[in-house]
Amino acid sequence: MGVFSSKPAKPAPVPTDTIIPLHWQDDNSTFRAIVTTIMLRFDDVLDPEKLQTSLATLMEMGDWRKLGARLRMNESGKLEYHVPESFDAKRPAFKYTHVKYETSISEHSLASKLPRSTTRPTVLGSPDDFRSLSQDPDTPTKIDDYLFSDVGQLSLRIVSFNDAMLVSLTWPHTLMDAMGRRALLDAWISVLSGRKSEVPSLHGFDKDPLTTFGTQPSESYALANQLMKGFAFFTFSVRMAFELMWYSKDEHRVVCLPATHFNSMKSTALSELSTLCSEPEQKQFISDGDIICSWWARLALSMVPRNTKRNISLMNAYGLRTILSDLLPADKAYISNASNEVFTIFPAYVLFTHPVSYTASLIRRSIVEQSTRSQREALAALTRQSQASSGRSPMFGDGSTKLIVFSNWTKARFFELDFSAAVVKEGIPLEKRKHGLGRPSYMQSSAFTNGFPMRNAFPIYGKDAEGNYWFSGTLRTETWKTIEDEFTNKY
Structure with a gap:
């Protein structure tokens, strides 16, 4: 981009959106810099439509719609969420892409190179080499991609093979940490498995539960x-x-x-x-x-x-x-x-x-x-x-x-996640x-x-x-x- 390039205009506010400031632990310079992707490899064939619709259902359940918020920056330079009242084709809860290959994963030129377990400590390939499998070309890679568009914070990409599937999620680090990710995946699996009643309520929808944390320390830090x-x-x-x-x-x-x-x-x-x-x-x-x-x-x-x-x-x-x-x-x-x-x-x-x-x-x-x-x-x-x-x-x-x-x-x-409710075909026999x-069977993380x-x-x-x-x-x-x-x- 040249010296005369400029950022696109900010999307116009939507009057029906609910505006929520980010919690204090979410909005910092480190998390603003990082957009994270995780890829899960399954040695089974899962139903991509079930995966998509169950995640969409979750994000329409009460306060869970917060996960479909659009990220914005206010006049004070602070990040805030603009949560749609509802989602539709024009403003979906998350970005979704599905690519299907009519071949075995072992026959795919890139996916066949995904790391596999070894019998001795081994340095394997780079997760960054597999980004074309985990992200489509339009997947956000920086905070401005969220601020200057109307895209949601989650991107779901599914790549199917005849005997395996890759499921990837991308999000800005401002959204969640590892345990937050596990809570999201657990809720998604509950909906996928027909157990919507087991989905817990979302904590901290419009109020930061850690507002007072660290404001009145009773002792000095050890270091x-x-x-x-x-x-x-x-x-x-x-x-x-x-x-x-x-x-x-x-x-x-x-x-x-x-x-x-x-x-x-x-x-x-x-x-x-x-x-x-x-x-x-x-x-x-x-x-x-x-x-x-x-x-x-x-x-x-x-x-x-x-x-x-x-x-x-x-x-x-x-x-x-x-x-x-x-x-x-x-x-x-x-x-x-x-x-x-x-x-x-x-x-x-x-x-x-x-x-x-x-x-x-x-x-x-x-x-x-x-x-x-x-x-x-x-x-x-x-x-x-x-x-x-x-x-x-x-x-x-x-x-x-x-x-x-x-x-x-x-x-x-993460290796214990149970997506069996979406399985339509075994890729590798269970006894093997x-x-x-x-x-x-494998997971990896990469980040911009x-x-x-x-x-x-x-x-x-x-x-x-x-x-x-x-x-x-x-x-x-x-x-x-x-x-x-x-x-x-x-x-």
Whole structure:
């Protein structure tokens, strides 16, 4: 586009739309930059019409129509929802496309290359290579695509084969997080399965239930004295920008961590922990996520000098729905963003001089210390202050800190989604597979980030029916090569 190009005119307001401000956790610079897609692979043939009509039915059920809202920006620069009174062909609840191939998925030139499980840790292809399967050319890729059109926030794309189906959803991150996505999928499945009565009410239709969250903290955040500000944050930003410019080539790849390897790694870590930890045995605990984060951080940061005294800030997204059950009742669906972060800060050399179990125990200690209600409130208060003063979320560490980010979706159990009510034909006989009828055999996520750097950020998709863990992320191209070489030589 040339220097004389301009944005299209904003769509005219529709008088019958209900206008709702976005909740405070939804409207921030990070979420505005990201448009996310997930793709589910089914080794069965599902009825696309049933999938479309059941989702449309859900979004016409009372307050659930909010999901079909049009995204707008008001005169104050704040995002708001314009919720149609009803949906029709001119203003549908969501964008829908269906492509059918009269062939096996294994015979399709691109779909045949989708990652499959492996017997050893393996770096696989890039989710971005499959965007033509998960998104049609008109699918929104940035916030302006929503603001300057009358398109809904959800895009559903279905690609059918004779023995399989790909189901993809695209949405702006301002709409929802991983657990919000699971609540949406559960409600969709309830309608699909003829159980409309089980669809919970939508929480927070026109009022933000987290309005007071973080406004009256009762204590200081555990890492408040390590809050980056002034020259420290400037140095941190410059170092990150320099790396992105000097090492400009990076890749988004998928990793399969097979069950056999993970189980061995977990057994070793727990054995090591029992000798390292002086606490009573019943208090010794590290989760699967702690182990994966520790193991992968060492690999992802393998280009960092092993004797460096730089700090690592390992950030884990932390879901708030359980700890804020008084504000976000479990019997209602909260389709929004409800998370903040847990930070684990330690010298980088620790990754290379200590076993996986040690770093995993540091992560677990941070989670235990920072996951109380009062600590979540304290961090939320700092987040409110930082966003109001600088437009960004707070960071912790010093100017030399290296950031690595994890978002673990395992609790959302995406591989357990049951779309069997839409199955019209088995693609693979049930006796020849681990996953059930109408359950995903594979999933992946990709995102348009519009200038927001995603290097060293890793969503953990979860554990499939075979017990394999899947995740993806973006790293420097040469780092991926180093990891691939280690996998080849070690396993």
